[in-house]
Amino acid sequence: MTETKPPLFNRPAFRLGLIAAAAAAGTILVLLLNASISKHKAEASKTSVRVVEMDETSVDPAIWGKNFPRQYDGYLRTIERSGTKYGGGGSETLAISKLTEDPHLPVIFDGYAFALDYRQRRGHAFMLDDQRATKRVTERPQPGACLHCHASTTVPYREAGLKAGAPGTLAEPLDSANAQAQLQAGFQAIGKLPYAEATKLVKHPVACIDCHDPKTMALRVTKPGFINGIDALARSSEPVPHLPSIETWRKGDRSRNYDANRDASRQELRSMVCGQCHVEYYCGPKTTLFFPWNKGLKVEQIEATYSEYKFPDGHRFFDWKHKRTGAEVLKAQHPEFEMWSQGVHARSGVACADCHMPYVREGALKISDHQVRSPLLNISRACQTCHRFPEGELKARVEAIQDKTHTLMLRAEDAVVALINDLEKAKNDGIPETALGDIFELQRKAQWRTDFVNAENSMGFHAPQEVARILGEAIDFARQGQLALRDLRDKTKTAKK
Amino acid sequence: MKAKSSVLILGLAIPILLGVFFGSGVYTFVAANGTSYLSDNPAVCVNCHVMQENYDGWLHGSHHAVATCNDCHLPHNNIVNKYFVKASNGWHHSQAFTMGGYPDPIRIKPGNAKVLEDNCVRCHAGLTGEITAHGTLGVPTDPARRADLYGCVRCHPGVGHGR
Numbered sequence: 001m002t003e004t005k006p007p008l009f010n011r012p013a014f015r016l017g018l019i020a021a022a023a024a025a026g027t028i029l030v031l032l033l034n035a036s037i038s039k040h041k042a043e044a045s046k047t048s049v050r051v052v053e054m055d056e057t058s059v060d061p062a063i064w065g066k067n068f069p070r071q072y073d074g075y076l077r078t079i080e081r082s083g084t085k086y087g088g089g090g091s092e093t094l095a096i097s098k099l100t101e102d103p104h105l106p107v108i109f110d111g112y113a114f115a116l117d118y119r120q121r122r123g124h125a126f127m128l129d130d131q132r133a134t135k136r137v138t139e140r141p142q143p144g145a146c147l148h149c150h151a152s153t154t155v156p157y158r159e160a161g162l163k164a165g166a167p168g169t170l171a172e173p174l175d176s177a178n179a180q181a182q183l184q185a186g187f188q189a190i191g192k193l194p195y196a197e198a199t200k201l202v203k204h205p206v207a208c209i210d211c212h213d214p215k216t217m218a219l220r221v222t223k224p225g226f227i228n229g230i231d232a233l234a235r236s237s238e239p240v241p242h243l244p245s246i247e248t249w250r251k252g253d254r255s256r257n258y259d260a261n262r263d264a265s266r267q268e269l270r271s272m273v274c275g276q277c278h279v280e281y282y283c284g285p286k287t288t289l290f291f292p293w294n295k296g297l298k299v300e301q302i303e304a305t306y307s308e309y310k311f312p313d314g315h316r317f318f319d320w321k322h323k324r325t326g327a328e329v330l331k332a333q334h335p336e337f338e339m340w341s342q343g344v345h346a347r348s349g350v351a352c353a354d355c356h357m358p359y360v361r362e363g364a365l366k367i368s369d370h371q372v373r374s375p376l377l378n379i380s381r382a383c384q385t386c387h388r389f390p391e392g393e394l395k396a397r398v399e400a401i402q403d404k405t406h407t408l409m410l411r412a413e414d415a416v417v418a419l420i421n422d423l424e425k426a427k428n429d430g431i432p433e434t435a436l437g438d439i440f441e442l443q444r445k446a447q448w449r450t451d452f453v454n455a456e457n458s459m460g461f462h463a464p465q466e467v468a469r470i471l472g473e474a475i476d477f478a479r480q481g482q483l484a485l486r487d488l489r490d491k492t493k494t495a496k497k
Numbered sequence: 498m499k500a501k502s503s504v505l506i507l508g509l510a511i512p513i514l515l516g517v518f519f520g521s522g523v524y525t526f527v528a529a530n531g532t533s534y535l536s537d538n539p540a541v542c543v544n545c546h547v548m549q550e551n552y553d554g555w556l557h558g559s560h561h562a563v564a565t566c567n568d569c570h571l572p573h574n575n576i577v578n579k580y581f582v583k584a585s586n587g588w589h590h591s592q593a594f595t596m597g598g599y600p601d602p603i604r605i606k607p608g609n610a611k612v613l614e615d616n617c618v619r620c621h622a623g624l625t626g627e628i629t630a631h632g633t634l635g636v637p638t639d640p641a642r643r644a645d646l647y648g649c650v651r652c653h654p655g656v657g658h659g660r
Contacts, residue, residue: 012504020507030518030522036595040545044549
């Protein structure tokens with residue numbers, strides 16, 4: 001007698017087996033969830049692991065990276081090539097030349113090293129290599145002062161300061177009087193060396209120690225140019241509502257210098273650490289590097305500071321004598337801190353780091369993204385935290401500002417070049433330089449303003465109205481110069497008759 | 498005979514496996530402070546460290562003495578609705594936190610934004626009545642904009658926990 005087997009699903013053993021399998025699978029899922037919960041709890045309990053000890057001598061960012069791998073990863077990623085419509089870009093080996101992009105520039109910078117070689121910016125990782133490679137350094141004698149902003153200088157300055165006879169040791173904390181004396185003495189000493197010699201004293205581009213205290217990770221400023229410059233700004237009467245700690249210091253007895261590391265809030269330092277380098281400055285060789293902030297941060301205040309400044313030889317401040325006209329003119333260099341100060345973001349308490357190093361979540365941690373770059377490459381984190389519009393919309397708004405600035409800037413450059421051409425022609429026609437003094441002043445003013453916008457890395461975005469105002473003035477001064485020149489020619493003609 | 502023995506083995510195995518399943522389930526539930534989610538205590542919301550900034554912000558915010566997370570983020574019209582919204586948010590949160598891949602910055606969804614807005618009015622009706630009498634408080638009319646901040650918090654973003 002053979003039983004026909006019942007179909008598989010009706011067998012009790014199979015049904016029971018199914019229940020067992022389901023229970024086992026459910027257990028696996030529960031345990032996975034448990035593991036995930038434990039992992040998240042562990043993430044939250046420890047935010048950093050101190051693997052190596054660090055102190056004021058730890059220059060190499062790789063050492064810091066052992067304790068702060070997430071920040072270090074971002075820092076290393078500044079080597080990535082990235083371009084936006086108006087900034088960056090270029091090949092793997094060299095950034096695009098601004099001189100070939102914009103034919104006005106070789107005329108405007110004629111007679112100055114910037115007419116030799118002037119390129120688009122690259123990431124922080126390249127700052128030292130690019131400086132060592134540029135023809136402005138290889139084909140023209142430059143001072144060691146240039147390293148102030150292209151290398152990690154905190155330790156090299158202190159070491160050079162100790163050599164130059166400053167008191168104390170390298171082990172002392174940076175805010176001690178001895179350490180500050182070392183910093184300033186080394187800054188003077190290295191600044192005077194020829195660049196080729198000075199650059200042997202530094203190994204890294206900007207590094208962790210230049211902005212962070214190695215013991216507490218607190219933000220701090222270490223660049224002497226900024227330390228002196230911000231004190232000069234604090235002592236001016238220019239209102240700085242975006243830097244409230246300066247306003248507070250002014251109300252005090254002023255017995256001590258304004259010291260950002262003591263007086264500034266963390267939010268202010270999130271801009272000031274950038275302002276150590278992203279500023280207008282004079283770099284040498286005729287005098288020690290300084291930030292021209294004695295009268296304030298606006299373009300005409302800086303200009304007035306320069307106009308009153310006398311070099312050690314008694315001559316009024318100028319960067320170079322223009323090759324075609326003979327005017328003593330000025331060169332602006334990346335005044336981002338100054339331009340940001342005039343904009344609505346600064347006024348609203350938004351710091352550089354809020355947009356250029358926005359927070360990024362990594363596991364349980366929220367860290368500042370140390371891949372410093374254009375906010376346009378990171379719109380969701382950089383802009384949408386405050387501006388809740390689609391990414392495309394935000395990008396369009398920024399580019400609208402930049403497009404308008406760019407058009408206006410080219411118009412200003414046209415005007416400056418037109419004045420230069422007219423002056424050159426007048427000189428060829430035999431009008432003596434002595435008669436052209438006032439017109440040289442107009443060239444200096446027009447050129448300074450145009451360059452202030454061109455050299456500033458935001459194509460107007462940091463302070464759109466301010467930029468438009470500056471360019472409007474630039475065009476006006478250049479055309480005023482042409483008119484004055486025309487009148488002068490008319491006069492000499494009638495005098496000849 | 499063979500079938501009999503396998504039924505016997507399975508008959509033993511199933512209770513054991515079910516026991517392991519429920520046991521580990523209860524253990525996980527307790528380890529994750531499962532019951533805490535039934536309360537209104539704001540500290541519960543930082544069981545997940547994702548909400549830490551919002552919690553810190555709320556501690557410093559103007560409303561922290563008068564309103565907790567749930568006062569603003571859950572409906573108060575009836576208890577069924579309250580727990581339904583709690584459960585659906587809980588489901589989405591635990592899914593997002595376990596699986597990862599959620600957008601950053603985190604943005605409130607329109608449904609929850611509505612709950613939030615209703616709660617502003619719930620306490621401040623005396624003040625807002627004059628405004629709402631003429632219609633809604635600026636609910637976005639353009640769906641393509643998908644704005645998640647409308648009404649009160651669009652201009653008063655800092656009253657709860659900032660951003």
